[in-house]
Amino acid sequence: MQLQGKVAFITGAASGIGKQIAAVFAAEGANVVIADLDFKAAQQTAQVLSASRGQTLAVEVDVTDEAQVNAGVELAAKTFGGIDILVSNAGIQIIQPVQELSYADWKKMLAIHLDGAFLTTKACLKHMYAQGRGGSIIYMGSVHSKEASKLKAPYVTAKHGLLGLAKTVAKEAGPAGIHANVICPGFVRTPLVDRQIPEQAKELGISEEQVISDVMLKDTVDGEFTSLEDVARVALLFAAFPSNALTGQSLTVSHGWSME
Template identity: 65%
Template sequence: MSTLENKVCIVTGAASGIGKAIATRYAEDGAKVVIADLKIDAARKAAEEINAKTKGEAMAVEMDVTDEDMVNAGVQKVAATWGRIDVLVSNAGVQIVHKVEDFPFAEWKKLLAIHLDGAFLTSKAVIPHMKRQGGGAILFMGSVHSKEASALKAPYVTAKHGLLGLARVIAKEGGEHGIRTNVICPGFVKTPLVEKQIPEQAQDLGISEDEVISKVMLGETVDTEFTTVEDIAAVAHFFAAFPSNALTGQSLVASHGWYMN
């Protein structure tokens, strides 16, 4: 089985939720992980926790993924500290829900910037390092919404579809350099991001919070279960540790059967 021991892995939005679970899973395998997050105090705390309980190493880097200078500076700091960059997980994201006709344009642009600009800018920053060292893995955090649509989520669905296209282009361009690019597509994972949506959707749709969970979020799953952060971390480890270009430009859905293809 392939390992991430001593691999240098940058995970954005890793101070909490899915990102923190991925960073922890990588460090458990001996990786050196970078907790890149806008919330630097929370990032430092996450890094301390990972250092205390895993065989890997963790460091915190303040990063707004929509700020090119900040992204470049953060990536340079990692390269200067640990000498290489083997894995990028572009995970930072937000959710904002409105009907299209009610969607403030500024919020549309904010969400697209975090998801799409963030994936582009972080990839652009790490690719030269990966080329120099002969390879690497770039993972984008997609969603079932990379494949499907839901009401109230126009920019989110648009962004998650867009990540598939960006990943495929980078896979084509990076193949000769050993750079693999893949997309993880979770179903509903019970993170603070999802918990925040439950009352918002209940209000917008005029139904109870229990109905949002059982019908809107989990109604199409095979077992009405949320996907866990550990489930997604396992997929992220599989993609990051995969040893060859055989698996590139692909997307993998982990959603308790909500979406099957």
């Protein structure tokens, strides 16, 4: 198993992409911390994984609350003896054109995606440095880390920002054997994406079927959504990679939606 004995702290892990990453990491031998704002759902996910795949811990964490982040990370480190992997995955989406977007929603989006990434990184780095055994920090970016779409200004801005944070952390933490990388998925059929379909249909004046075929999947090579498993496997690659050769990078997993 590629992550035997490692401790992974995963935000937004009670559902969707984070939950699938938690399942894959647990299957590979990691002790997994299910960190989520929805504590009940986090507990349920932890129970399911611990029943079949090993040790888990549920923690209630609002990633924009520094005290909650620090307390959650400290509890995880105390429970399992450290932190080896951070997956900064918590996120939301708000669909609005720039001229109609409230400043409050702009700040909310950047706080969850960027402030949350910063706060969890800072808290986990403390333990990774002290342990002296390296580590892996994985940010959940998006194709929108490199591209743009209408109606998603704060999301696009935040996801672009994660590239800069990852590169900086990679430079600073590399001498300690800590890697930082970004996963950039295309559209994945999670509740987050499912909620966007009617919202975009309304804003763009098209049908929901057209949102899927002409907006979300138009530029893929096969008309397919990226799967949860696709993203989780890339997370495993980053988490298990043994050297500084793979750090400060971003990997797009999008069925060709975006190519470099």
